[in-house]
Amino acid sequence: MPSEPLTPRPLTESEVDQVCALDEIAFVSDPYSPELNALVRETFELDRMIGSFDGAQMVACACIFSFEMAVPGGRVPMAGVSWVSVLPTHRRRGLLTGLMRRQLHGLHESGGEAVAGLTASEPPIYGRFGYGQATSGVAMTVPRHKAALRLPRGTDEVSVRMVANDESFDDRLEIYNRHVDTRPGMLVRSATWARGLAADLPESRPGSSVLRVVLAERGTKPIGYATYRTKPERLGKGTVIVQEIIADDPAGYGALLHYLFDIDLTATISIDRTVPTDSPLLHLLMNPRAAEPRLYDALYLRLVDVDRALAARTYAAPIDTVIEVVDDFCPWNAGRWRLTGDEKGAGCERTSAGADLVLGVRELGTAYLGGVTLRALANAGLVREQRGGAVAEASKAFASDVAPWLPFGF
Numbered sequence: 001m002p003s004e005p006l007t008p009r010p011l012t013e014s015e016v017d018q019v020c021a022l023d024e025i026a027f028v029s030d031p032y033s034p035e036l037n038a039l040v041r042e043t044f045e046l047d048r049m050i051g052s053f054d055g056a057q058m059v060a061c062a063c064i065f066s067f068e069m070a071v072p073g074g075r076v077p078m079a080g081v082s083w084v085s086v087l088p089t090h091r092r093r094g095l096l097t098g099l100m101r102r103q104l105h106g107l108h109e110s111g112g113e114a115v116a117g118l119t120a121s122e123p124p125i126y127g128r129f130g131y132g133q134a135t136s137g138v139a140m141t142v143p144r145h146k147a148a149l150r151l152p153r154g155t156d157e158v159s160v161r162m163v164a165n166d167e168s169f170d171d172r173l174e175i176y177n178r179h180v181d182t183r184p185g186m187l188v189r190s191a192t193w194a195r196g197l198a199a200d201l202p203e204s205r206p207g208s209s210v211l212r213v214v215l216a217e218r219g220t221k222p223i224g225y226a227t228y229r230t231k232p233e234r235l236g237k238g239t240v241i242v243q244e245i246i247a248d249d250p251a252g253y254g255a256l257l258h259y260l261f262d263i264d265l266t267a268t269i270s271i272d273r274t275v276p277t278d279s280p281l282l283h284l285l286m287n288p289r290a291a292e293p294r295l296y297d298a299l300y301l302r303l304v305d306v307d308r309a310l311a312a313r314t315y316a317a318p319i320d321t322v323i324e325v326v327d328d329f330c331p332w333n334a335g336r337w338r339l340t341g342d343e344k345g346a347g348c349e350r351t352s353a354g355a356d357l358v359l360g361v362r363e364l365g366t367a368y369l370g371g372v373t374l375r376a377l378a379n380a381g382l383v384r385e386q387r388g389g390a391v392a393e394a395s396k397a398f399a400s401d402v403a404p405w406l407p408f409g410f
């Protein structure tokens, strides 16, 4: 048993197979099929993968994916942290901490992404490293007999056509990617990632149908799509498991909902991957209570370099505020920063002026996309106001008028 945490290092090509093997053990998952293995290997960026070794054995690993994320006013590069695993024999002795330090300090030193993000297997893990929960999503289980909808005007002008999964791939990718800038938190989807999400491997559908795809069309123009599976139970009691609904406008969204919520011989519609917390669905259901909406944490964000990250988004109202940041894990962020900005742009500089607000870097990650207000965090005692009115001013400026959302994990 090593007495010191084992220092992580970059992986070589020949070590990548060990990542999947370690992941299977760490996540207590079924063995990866060769097809799944090949799909995930396509997404790996070898020069962004690290591992810790005990002799020849890989005992911890993590990787970064290079993503582009929508933020208020534009997009920022985001380091997508994933494949974080520590062998059960080597836990609770600092290996994860070593991986996190290597990633975040590495990004800072190399001038890499100013923002890192991840989805967590368990919410308590990453706060200590400065990651704050920036997006939530809503899952629902709607009994079909209580699934009546108020359909938006124009729904009947949109047709819904069933298409083959591979045949509609390009249309879906285009529709998804033109949606990215409408919501903070959405990630640009590359063809590689889209292929992985569209892959219909047997292990991703235990007991349910192949992935079904419908396109919403106005005339011949695709304006939205939905993907779903059906799960047969007793005849007439099947479930529609909805994966994605994306549409350019309310009528397209309404047409897709109308289709999904009224498929004969099904009794339940399950919104499996979540919809945004301000999804139109919540407003179109006649009986939202019957859908039993459940809130899930999704994207956790970490500001790697507070100044670059805060200057990379815009603000809904003018802001000129000195923020004192507490950050023990990435000490270059600690101290006072003057943030100035508005709807057009922003700047963030070191300052010796007195602080208006004091908060941890984790809270900045939580508030970064504008879905959780600084007011809410202040009410929880997580943001301290040093100048009267500073919370109100900053809260308004940071807020987004659409709820941030991460439609898929990574």
Ligand SMILES: CC(C)(COP(=O)(O)OP(=O)(O)OC[C@H]1O[C@@H](n2cnc3c(N)ncnc32)[C@H](O)[C@@H]1OP(=O)(O)O)[C@@H](O)C(=O)NCCC(=O)NCCS
Pocket (backbone or CB within 6 Å): 026, 027, 084, 085, 086, 087, 090, 091, 092, 093, 094, 095, 096, 097, 098, 119, 120, 121, 122, 124, 125, 128
């Ligand atoms: C989660 C995991 C990576 C932690 O690795 P580890 O090397 O044991 O973590 P560390 O020893 O560096 O722990 C650092 C701190 O996090 C805490 N911690 C670790 N895992 C935790 C968990 N699951 N829940 C809450 N706290 C946790 C430790 O107690 C420790 O706290 P301390 O500094 O106050 O003592 C590891 O348990 C694992 O591989 N789990 C299964 C796969 C998984 O969930 N990966 C995360 C994917 S998002």
